[in-house]
Amino acid sequence: MAQRKQPGEYMDKVIGLKELVDLLAPFGMIVQLDPGAEPNYQAMQMAHALAGCVQAHASRAEDAYRVSAAANGETDKETWEHITQASLMAFAGINCRSVTDELALINWQATRLAGVLGALDFPGPIKREDNVGSGDTLMRTIRLTAAALSGMVKAAHAASDPHRPDGELTTAGQGLVKAMSALAAAAEDVKLHTATGELMAMGD
Incomplete structure (x- = not known):
């Protein structure tokens, strides 16, 4: 039985091609590997595709937060401050x-x-x-x-x-x-x- 990937296991390394395919799938992007393509170039392409998927998800999460923040009576200034703090998590994500x-x-x-x-x-x-x-x-x-x-x-x-x-x-x-x-x-x-x-x- 395959072991579950632990947090931080991908730190400081390029994710493998098959693993990138698996990571893209939950976002609705189904990728077929090209056996004739240069592996590092293909990995770079898929890694950037994954970054795009995650950014789109972050954008939708921000929109959902804006709606809930407005319903809870937050001011625009407070909402923007919270979004900025959330944006800084990208720096935590790469350590x-x-x-x-x-x-x-x-x-x-x-x-x-x-x-x-x-x-x-x-x-x-x-x-x-x-x-x-x-x-x-x-x-x-x-x-x-x-x-x-x-x-x-x-x-x-x-x-x-x-x-x-x-x-x-x-x-x-x-x-x-x-x-x-x-x-x-x-x-x-x-x-x-x-x-x-x-x-x-x-x-x-």
Whole structure:
């Protein structure tokens, strides 16, 4: 008889392919393994799919909490504070023990967010260019801001890590310079989006 997996057993290792399939199934995502695919790439794909499933579940759990909190008379401020505290459990889930660990997770999240925003296409007059998707001016500003955030967090993480590999601080510094250029480009759209926001606020 198979033994039940104990909490923490997956810590610090990549979950096996068959185990990933089993973990995805309860979320309604049925995956067939591809014998011809590179195992590490397939594991990475499924691990990210699992992260998406868990994030969707967390979003629905937040919505359910918002409904119950409103019924119990919580203020919006109290509800948001509780959701923020719940969000910090992600750091407990990966066993963060220092500022460097926390910045490592934020860096990972910010870099993937910037990559995904560039890969996706959105409606708008700005056409896809190489690996940057289509969209409108707001999406352009969002992409620039996400890229800036990724570069800034990577620099903060490198600066905080006493065990960083040789050359990583130099690379992070170069990325920080590029991040500031992206942030400056995003700032050029401030007046445009402020005016748009004011018009949107008048619509309801």
